Amino acid sequence: MFRNVVAVLCLALPLASGPAPPHDPAPSSVDAFVAAYREATGLPGAAVAITHGRRVVHAAGYGETASGEPVTADTPMAVASVSKSFTSLAVMQLVEKGEVELDRPVRGYLPEFTMADPRAARITVRQLLNQTSGMADSAFREKSLPQPDTLEGAVARLRTARLATEPGTAFSYHNTNYQVAARLVEVVSGRPFGAYLDANVFTPVGMRDSRTVDTDRDLPGSARGHLVVLGRAVAVPEPAGFGNGSGGILSTAGDMARWLIAQNNGILSPQSVKEMRTPSEQSGEYALGWMIGRTGRGTPVVQHDGDLFTSTAAQLLMPESGYGVAVMANTGTAFGDADALMDGLVAMIEGGTPEIPSSPPFLVTDILFALLTLATAGLAVRGVARARRWAATHSRWRLLPYMVPLVLCVMVVPIMRVLLRGGDIMWVQVVYLYPTFMIWLVTGAVAGTAVAAARLWARRRASMEIVVE
Incomplete structure (x- = not known):
C-alpha cells in the first residue's frame, strides 16, 4: 500500500x-x-x-x-x-x-x-x-x-x-x-x-x-x-x-x-x-x-x-x-x-496527473439513508405500539401522510422515466442505481402501512368495545 x-x-x-x-x-x-x-x-x-x-x-x-x-x-x-x-x-x-x-x-x-x-x-x-x-x-x-x-x-x-x-x-x-x-x-x-x-x-x-x-x-x-x-x-x-x-x-x-x-x-x-x-x-x-x-x-x-x-x-x-x-x-x-x-x-x-477519489462514491449518502432507515423502522415500532392511544384521540384522515412512501414506491418508475427524459427503466433497476435510498423508501412504505393498519385496527376495536358496552 x-x-x-x-x-x-x-x-x-x-x-x-x-x-x-x-x-x-x-x-x-x-x-x-x-x-x-x-x-x-x-x-x-x-x-x-x-x-x-x-x-x-x-x-x-x-x-x-x-x-x-x-x-x-x-x-x-x-x-x-x-x-x-x-x-x-x-x-x-x-x-x-x-x-x-x-x-x-x-x-x-x-x-x-x-x-x-x-x-x-x-x-x-x-x-x-x-x-x-x-x-x-x-x-x-x-x-x-x-x-x-x-x-x-x-x-x-x-x-x-x-x-x-x-x-x-x-x-x-x-x-x-x-x-x-x-x-x-x-x-x-x-x-x-x-x-x-x-x-x-x-x-x-x-x-x-x-x-x-x-x-x-x-x-x-x-x-x-x-x-x-x-x-x-x-x-x-x-x-x-x-x-x-x-x-x-x-x-x-x-x-x-x-x-x-x-x-x-x-x-x-x-x-x-x-x-x-x-x-x-x-x-x-x-x-x-x-x-x-x-x-x-x-x-x-x-x-x-x-x-x-x-x-x-x-x-x-x-x-x-x-x-x-x-x-x-x-x-x-x-x-x-x-x-x-x-x-x-x-x-x-498526456503528461497530467490522474485523480484519486478521497472516499468510496456515495458513502456519505449511503450512511445518511442507512440512518434514516433505522430511524424509520424505530418510529414504526413505536407507532404500532402506541396505536391504541393514538386511535382514541385522532381522526383516521390523519393516516393519509403515512401512505406517501407506498405511493412513491409504486410511482418510482414513472418518476424516473420523467427524470431520464423518456428513458426506460424497471423497478429493480432503480434499486440497483440507488440501493440505500430504495431500501429506505421500501422500509418507509412498509412502516407507514403497518402503522396505518395498526391504528385503523385499534380504532375498530375501540368502536366495537363501545358498541358492546
Whole structure:
C-alpha cells in the first residue's frame, strides 16, 4: 500500500509549463494508480489495456471477480455497450463486400423487420448505426417489456412498436437499433451473429478469449459484477436483460489491446474508417458505433462507453498519436469506475496527473439513508405500539401522510422515466442505481402501512368495545 501511494505521489510532481507530448506511462505507474483508485473507492476488480500504434504498452488485471477469482489480463469481463463498435464493424465489413449499402432501407436486407408504424420501412442501415432511426425508449420500452432470448426474437417483438420520430431527424440512444443491426448481419451472412464475429472479427484480430452472449443468464462468473453499499462491494446478479448486438460482448484486457491495435492496422479501408468516425448531424458526436470528442486537454478522441447495472467499460482512441485505452470494471453504471479510470490513464498519457477519489462514491449518502432507515423502522415500532392511544384521540384522515412512501414506491418508475427524459427503466433497476435510498423508501412504505393498519385496527376495536358496552 505504501509503495502504491508513493508511486501515485510521484505522478503528481509539477510538470513543465506547456502541454507535454503524449508518452507511454510506465506500467508500474499504471499499476500504482489503479491500486490507489481501488483502495480509495472499494472497486473489487478491473482490467486495463493501453496501446500505442502496434504495441501493447500495458495490459493487466487487478483485484477479484464477483466469484472471488483474481482478475488477470486474460479474464473475460463484460464490455457492455462497447459492443456496439464491434456490431458496427461487422456491418461495415458487409458494406465493403458489397452485400450491404448504408443508405438502403433495412427491410431490403431484413424483411422480418416490421413495426406498427409505416415510417419504419424508410429506416436505413446507417440510421440504425448512428441511432437516428426514430426508435426510442419513449415509444418502445425495451427494458421493461418481456425480454427476448435471441436476435430474431428481439426483432420480432418490434411488430407492435411505433417510432418516436421520423427516421433520420433525431438522435436517440436506443439498444434495439444495434440488435436489429446484429440480426441483419445474421441474415445477410447466413451465420449466427456470434459465429460471424468469431470468424470475421475475433479470430482475425487475435481475440482468442472473446465472445458474445445473448442475455444476463449467459454471463460467466468472471463477468458478473457488484453494487457498492456503504463503501463495501456486494456481488449481485445483473438484472434480467437481452444484450446481443448492443451490449453482449465479453472480452479481456489482452484481447481489447489487440482490438485497439487493429483500429490502426487496416481492419477496414480508410473510407470505411472515415464513415465509422463521422458523426450524424442530429447528434454532433455519435457516429457509427463510436463517439467523437476531446480529452480535457483538447486532444481529439474516438471513444465509446459501456454500462451495465453491475459493470462498466470504456474504450478510447487518440488518432493523432496512435494511443488506445480500454478499461473494464466490475461495478455498475451508478459508480462510473471505468470512465474514471479511463480519465486517469488518458491524463497519464498526456503528461497530467490522474485523480484519486478521497472516499468510496456515495458513502456519505449511503450512511445518511442507512440512518434514516433505522430511524424509520424505530418510529414504526413505536407507532404500532402506541396505536391504541393514538386511535382514541385522532381522526383516521390523519393516516393519509403515512401512505406517501407506498405511493412513491409504486410511482418510482414513472418518476424516473420523467427524470431520464423518456428513458426506460424497471423497478429493480432503480434499486440497483440507488440501493440505500430504495431500501429506505421500501422500509418507509412498509412502516407507514403497518402503522396505518395498526391504528385503523385499534380504532375498530375501540368502536366495537363501545358498541358492546
